Amino acid sequence: METSRTYRRLVVKVGTSTLTRETGSLNLQNMEHLARVLSDLEGMGYQVVLVSSGAIGIGTRKLRLDARPTELRMKQATAAVGQCMMMHIYDKLFAEYNRTVAQILLTGEDVDAPIRSQHLRNTFEALLELGVIPVVNENDSVSSAEIETGQCKVLGDNDTLSAIVARLCGADLLVLFSDIDGLYDADPRTHPEAKLIHRVEALTPELRAMAGGAGTWRGTGGMATKLNAAAIAMEAGVEMVIANGARMEALYDIVEGKDVGTRFSAPKTHA
Ligand SMILES: Nc1ncnc2c1ncn2[C@@H]1O[C@H](COP(=O)(O)OP(=O)(O)O)[C@@H](O)[C@H]1O
Ligand SMILES: N[C@@H](CCC(=O)OP(=O)(O)O)C(=O)O
Numbered sequence: 001m002e003t004s005r006t007y008r009r010l011v012v013k014v015g016t017s018t019l020t021r022e023t024g025s026l027n028l029q030n031m032e033h034l035a036r037v038l039s040d041l042e043g044m045g046y047q048v049v050l051v052s053s054g055a056i057g058i059g060t061r062k063l064r065l066d067a068r069p070t071e072l073r074m075k076q077a078t079a080a081v082g083q084c085m086m087m088h089i090y091d092k093l094f095a096e097y098n099r100t101v102a103q104i105l106l107t108g109e110d111v112d113a114p115i116r117s118q119h120l121r122n123t124f125e126a127l128l129e130l131g132v133i134p135v136v137n138e139n140d141s142v143s144s145a146e147i148e149t150g151q152c153k154v155l156g157d158n159d160t161l162s163a164i165v166a167r168l169c170g171a172d173l174l175v176l177f178s179d180i181d182g183l184y185d186a187d188p189r190t191h192p193e194a195k196l197i198h199r200v201e202a203l204t205p206e207l208r209a210m211a212g213g214a215g216t217w218r219g220t221g222g223m224a225t226k227l228n229a230a231a232i233a234m235e236a237g238v239e240m241v242i243a244n245g246a247r248m249e250a251l252y253d254i255v256e257g258k259d260v261g262t263r264f265s266a267p268k269t270h271a
Contacts, residue, residue, distance in 0.1 A: 007046065007172040008045075008046065008172055009047045009048075009049075009169060009170065009173075010046055010048050010049070010172070010175065011048075011049045011162055011166040011169065011171045011174045011175070011238075012049070012050050012051070012174075012175045012251070013050075013051040013052075013159065013161075013162035013175070013176045014030075014050070014051075014053065014177045014245055015158070015159075015245070017178060017245075018030050018177050018179060018245030018246070019031060019052070019053070019057070019058070019086075020054065020057045024060060025061055026061070030245055030246065030248065031089060031090075031093060032093055034093075034177075034245075034248050035090065035093035035096065035097060035099075036097060036248075037251050037252070038050060038099075038133060038251075039094060039097035039098075041251065041252075041255065042099060042131065046255065047128045049124065049128075049136060049169055050101075050133055050134070050135045051135075051136045051158055051161060051162040051165055052086065052135050052136070052158075053137065053158045054082065054137075055079040055080075055082035055086060055137055055140055056069075056078050056140065058082035058086050059077075059078035059079055059080070059081040059082025059083070059085070060078055060082070062081055062082060062085050063078060063081055065078070075140070076141045076142075077141070079140035083105070083137060083140070086137075087103050087135065094133060099132075100130075100131070100133070101133045101134070102127050102132050102133070102134045102135065104120075104123070104124075104134050104137075105136075105138070105139035106138060106139055106165075107138065107143035108143065110139075111168060120168060121168055121169070124168070124169045136161070136162075136165055137158065137161075138158060157225045159225040159229040160221075160225055160228050160229050162174055162229060163229035163230070163238070163240070166238045167233070171238055172238065172239065173238065173240070173241070173254075173255065174233050174239070174240040174241070175240070175241045175243060175251065175254055176240065176243070177244070177245030177248070178226070178242060178243075178244065178245060179244070179245065179246070180242075180244060181244045181261055182196050182197065182198075182242045182243060182261035182262030183196070183197045183200070183211065183223055183227075183242055184196055184197065185210050186212075187212040187223070190212075197210075197262050198259060198263065199262070199263050199264075199265065200230065200262060200264045203227060203231055203234070203264075207227070208227055210223075211223035211224045211226070226242055230264045233264065233266060234264055234265070234266040236266070237267060239263065239264065239265060239266050240266070241260065241261050241262065241263045241264070242262045242264075243261030243262075244261065
């Protein structure tokens with residue numbers, strides 16, 4: 001079933017599992033496709049905000065560490081290195097399409113405090129007005145909410161962060177790109193017979209019970225945090241789609257309301 005809504009402002013979130021390969025090296029193919037499709041959508045008149053994970057994963061590889069660090073201060077240092085490299089690559093890739101990107105790093109306090117969140121909103125508005133594509137991540141080097149506990153807290157993981165950003169910016173649509181086609185009725189890694197759910201109208205306890213944790217060492221929250229994001233988005237009147245980041249071109253169909261991945265509907269509440 002297609003949706004008849006039209007979208008103007010989009011928030012697109014990509015997870016570490018989409019930006020890196022199993023070996024830990026960058027997935028330049030996905031990153032290139034992402035930059036091309038988002039640039040094209042911007043050219044078509046959409047306003048685009050990118051929420052990108054990957055700082056710790058990319059930093060782990062850049063520092064030639066054997067594994068993702070477990071000690072908090074090392075994770076925070078790794079994120080600082082990886083964030084820098086990630087922005088350098090985005091800057092280069094988007095520049096190929098004559099687009100400018102901006103970095104916004106957030107903590108839970110930034111979105112909770114009324115004055116800070118107003119400043120944030122103003123900054124997003126100004127950047128979008130200028131035709132810039134903001135690239136958002138959690139400020140991992142100062143915030144330990146997620147990387148320390150692995151749980152969603154005030155701001156938490158980037159799935160939740162992307163829904164908070166979508167609400168803050170008054171976006172119409174949030175797209176979460178993952179390493180899987182969408183929400184299944186069980187984790188396909190452990191249940192190969194699992195079926196894709198195409199549309200979600202309400203987040204029932206049964207549905208939440210279907211969502212498991214991260215699939216690989218590169219992912220963090222799995223489907224559980226994506227459903228937390230859906231709850232925030234739906235409540236704010238923002239539609240949300242989970243789709244496979246291996247096919248970024250699907251975004252063209254997604255913004256046309258076509259049936260791709262799992263779509264979480266939301267009654268439109270903001271102007
Ligand atoms: N019900 C489910 N449907 C789909 N995927 C699920 C489900 N439960 C758990 N998962 C896992 O969630 C993973 C995606 O989340 P995650 O590993 O955190 O990646 P990302 O980096 O995209 O956030 C999938 O690879 C899958 O193994
Ligand atoms: N902020 C962290 C990632 C947090 C996160 O939620 O990661 P992911 O599950 O890959 O979307 C980073 O940039 O490494």
